[in-house]
Amino acid sequence: MGNENRIINILLKVHIALCLLFIFAPIAGSFVFSLNSDRFPSLPLGEFSTEWYRLIWEDPLVWQGFGNTLVVGLTVAVIATLLGFGGAYTDFRYNFTGKSFYVALALLPPTIPVVILGLAMLAFLSRVNLSGTTISVIIAHGVMCSPFAMAIIRLRLSQMDPDLEAASWNMGGNQWQTLRYVIIPFARPAIFAALFITMAVSFDEFAVAWFVSGLNETLPVKILGFLQGQVSPRINAIGSLPFLSSMTLIILAQLLLRSPEDKKS
Amino acid sequence: MTKRPTFFSLILSLPLLIWQLTFFLFPLLFLVAISFWTVRNFQMTPDLNFANWERILTRGVFWDAYFRTMVLATTAAVITSAIAFPASYAISFKMSEKAKRWMIFILIIPFFTSYLVRVYSLQVFLSDAGIVNAALGYLGLGPFTMLNNAFGILVGMVTLTLPLVILLQTFSLNFVNRDLIEAAHNLRCGRLRTVFAVIVPSAKVGLVIAALFAFILSFGDFVSPLYLGGGNPPTLSIMITDITKSGQQWPRAAVVAIMMIATLLTVAFAAITYAYKERGK
Numbered sequence: 379m380g381n382e383n384r385i386i387n388i389l390l391k392v393h394i395a396l397c398l399l400f401i402f403a404p405i406a407g408s409f410v411f412s413l414n415s416d417r418f419p420s421l422p423l424g425e426f427s428t429e430w431y432r433l434i435w436e437d438p439l440v441w442q443g444f445g446n447t448l449v450v451g452l453t454v455a456v457i458a459t460l461l462g463f464g465g466a467y468t469d470f471r472y473n474f475t476g477k478s479f480y481v482a483l484a485l486l487p488p489t490i491p492v493v494i495l496g497l498a499m500l501a502f503l504s505r506v507n508l509s510g511t512t513i514s515v516i517i518a519h520g521v522m523c524s525p526f527a528m529a530i531i532r533l534r535l536s537q538m539d540p541d542l543e544a545a546s547w548n549m550g551g552n553q554w555q556t557l558r559y560v561i562i563p564f565a566r567p568a569i570f571a572a573l574f575i576t577m578a579v580s581f582d583e584f585a586v587a588w589f590v591s592g593l594n595e596t597l598p599v600k601i602l603g604f605l606q607g608q609v610s611p612r613i614n615a616i617g618s619l620p621f622l623s624s625m626t627l628i629i630l631a632q633l634l635l636r637s638p639e640d641k642k643s
Numbered sequence: 644m645t646k647r648p649t650f651f652s653l654i655l656s657l658p659l660l661i662w663q664l665t666f667f668l669f670p671l672l673f674l675v676a677i678s679f680w681t682v683r684n685f686q687m688t689p690d691l692n693f694a695n696w697e698r699i700l701t702r703g704v705f706w707d708a709y710f711r712t713m714v715l716a717t718t719a720a721v722i723t724s725a726i727a728f729p730a731s732y733a734i735s736f737k738m739s740e741k742a743k744r745w746m747i748f749i750l751i752i753p754f755f756t757s758y759l760v761r762v763y764s765l766q767v768f769l770s771d772a773g774i775v776n777a778a779l780g781y782l783g784l785g786p787f788t789m790l791n792n793a794f795g796i797l798v799g800m801v802t803l804t805l806p807l808v809i810l811l812q813t814f815s816l817n818f819v820n821r822d823l824i825e826a827a828h829n830l831r832c833g834r835l836r837t838v839f840a841v842i843v844p845s846a847k848v849g850l851v852i853a854a855l856f857a858f859i860l861s862f863g864d865f866v867s868p869l870y871l872g873g874g875n876p877p878t879l880s881i882m883i884t885d886i887t888k889s890g891q892q893w894p895r896a897a898v899v900a901i902m903m904i905a906t907l908l909t910v911a912f913a914a915i916t917y918a919y920k921e922r923g924k
Contacts, residue, residue: 383834387733401750501674521667
């Protein structure tokens, strides 16, 4: 860039810092409050305490919710990533009549408000006697998460040289072998990313789960219940735990997936 | 490639199609169907009855909520886009590749935190004796009422959409041809003029789509209106949860939902048409 202006650059940096402060203040806040003894957090802070963590640790309902969340999240991650991979490869490799309908149908769910999805799923699943089961939450989350998996894997496939596949076929590999030895290894980082992202989306998705889950509540639905009933700092403690575990997973994934040229830096 | 589909291609492409048809498109169509059903003795019965539509669409309560939701979502989309643009511009044009990657990583973090927990935390920040008012108190300002009003709702919506909008804007700004900017500078085009005459038009599609996403998310959000806005007067999404929770009047909730989807489709279509429209035609 030709003409740089120090003052403008400094102002831009300050603006970014303010944006980040705005985005992260509530997140940091909930961490701090979760370790604060006051029942109604305010300034100045009370004493440091792990009371809220102890309370949720001893709450069997929280454990049950956590178990449900984990089962749903893991199942959804696998289903959504498989579906998304199929969709991404289809979009990458084939042309057919109605392809735009196929892609639109695959990618539309995130644009539909969760309240409406929740209502539609509740009405539909209760007709087929599935509402109120863990399966119904998995179905709903599968719909909501597969677009994310598809988008992530599709982006990675577009970085692939299309001749790689042709080369593999010329060497006598059939489609299955090409998939196994060329495409999946190339897309591996994106496949892992898709697994983590979809799991995280499922962990945080409470609205649809709340509509369809009935008694098998997931953890976010529990938080919704806490919010509607008594306001308690336990919410902060419950919210901080999945966040910490999600972040640990992502950072681990980042470290595991670093390409060799990054390792030098 | 117009060959007969192979077994291999069907195995890969069909699962997603079947899943989304069965569990996504069909439930939405079913929602349209039940909006014409009647409720008798807490049981929905198939019918072709316009009473639900009449009941909702002739109520002032519904239209108040409708316009209120529209105004809130539009305001949130405009504010978020305006706040995000300088940040996206700086990330895209003023940062090294490595710093860019870090920024993107940092901006993805909020997606892994519970929106509910963030909203609860915002209550503590915004309440009358909360953190923001305490800080303003040191400066001799306030206290301001920031909860249970439109301001609180907007803060929540901007917190929700800002990371996504910055990411989408940065992504589209990365595709702006750097030679164009060089050319603009060589032609003695000032900095601000370069931004508005070269960069914004080149990245128009991405910027509009980012704003559209902010609108869609805010329009359907029920957490901020409920916990930061106090839930009264209701937005459309709160209306749906209220009707659904209060018993078996699902057909009426379906009417509200269909009105919301129709609105979103109209807005999305208008925005995308506008984004791809060539200038001067």
